[in-house]
Amino acid sequence: MKSVWFSALPFDKTLVTLALESGVDAIVTDAAHADDVRALGRVEVLTPEDVIYVTLNSKADEDTAIAALKSGGKSVLKLGWEIIPVENILAQSEGLGVEVASADQARLAAGILERGVDVVVVLPEAATELKKIVADVKLSQGCARLAKAVVTAIKPAGLGHRVCVDTMSMFKKGQGMLIGNSSAFTFLVHAETESNPYVAARPFRVNAGAVHAYAIMPGDKTxxxxxxxxxxxxxxVGADGATSLATIGRVKVEVRPMLQITARCGDAEGTVFLQNAETIRLTRPGGEPVSVVSLKEGDEILCSTDQAGRHFGMRICEEIKEG
Incomplete structure (x- = not known):
């Protein structure tokens, strides 16, 4: 997980408060104001003495940053860094931080060598973009590969324990979670963003399916x-493939009548068990939610296909067949 720090140098209470509300992981300030920051919120407080700042002017400066990181220190590249030297450092070490003065610089730093730097240090001149930077760097998880699948069967499956995932975030139309009986074939189960005459929307919730199902998680895990x-x-996961993070506030497991839904994408076939109720929806290719009650054979929905093979949620190379 990448970290976002805010550089409160010089100290500014208004900007520090904004940084805390934006969800930064640490505040860098002078030692004289460290306790003032701690009084405003529970956050890691660093001083310039805790960080090794490096200005990249030569190859020797790269070596200084690498040595600091390998010794366990916190090393931050001063504003003015360039991509190639950062790539050289990333290839040889972990934990690198860089200063940024805009959201564009933050996105660039977070994507270098696809892996990106581990720490983005936001300077005061980028304070107005701080919430966007935190969202882009900490929440964005890249792009999921979604494809159209055709529903081939829908049938009652008796009673089962189903799981409602209630998060601390509000889903938007077109968003949900990837769920399936196999990690190699998952369905975009839509969040409960839609109202009907009988039940209010629950836009923080994904009624995700049966207890045994896989959920695709951050970091390519299940x-x-x-x-x-x-x-x-x-x-x-959104219908456009964009991904982000949400934190679970509560999980509800209850016995409910279930449906088994089967779909085919190319040569791959997958199934998922979902509660038999109007409020549970899959996602059409355009991002429109479709209730499992009105779903028909031949309908197109969004799914994700992958190589089979997981052990304790981690990807492994092994011949595995899941049905």
Whole structure:
């Protein structure tokens, strides 16, 4: 997980408050104001003495940053860094931070060598973009590969324990979670963003499916739905493939009537068990939610296909067949 720090040098209470409200991981300020920051919120407070700042002017400066990181220190490149030297440092070490003065610079730093720097240090001149920077750097998880799949079967599956994932975030139309009986074929289960005459919308919730199902998680991992709990971070996926993070506030497991839905994408076929109720929806290719009650064979929905093979949620190279 990448970190965002705010550089409160010089100290400015208004900007520090904004930084805390934006969700930064640490505040860098002078030692004289460290306790003032701690009084405003529970956050890591660093002083310039805790950080090794490096201005990149030569190859020797790259070596200085690398040595600091390998010795366990916190190394931050001063504003004015360029991509090639940063790539050289990233290739040889972990934990690098860079100063940024805009959201564009933050996005650039977070994507260098696809992996990106580990720490983005936002300077005061970028304070107006701080919330966007935090969202882009900390929440964005890249792009999920979604494809159209055709529904081939829908049938009652009796009673089962289903899992509602209630997050601390508000989903938008077109967003949900990737859920399936196999990690190699998951369905974009839409969040409960839509109202109907009988039930109000629950835009913080994904009624995700049966307890045994896989959920695609951040960091290219999976969890069984039954394993999820309060405080866990889950992967939010939009119909356009954009992903972000949400933190679980509560998980509800209850016995409900279930449907088994089967779909085909190319040569791949997958299934998912979802509650038999109008409020549970999959996602059409255009981002429109479609209720499982009105879903028909031949309908197109969004799914994600992948190589099979997971062990404790981690990707492995092994011949595995899941049905």
């Amino acid at each position: 969890n069984y739905l039954e394993e999820l709990s309060s405080g866990d971070e889950v992967l939010v």
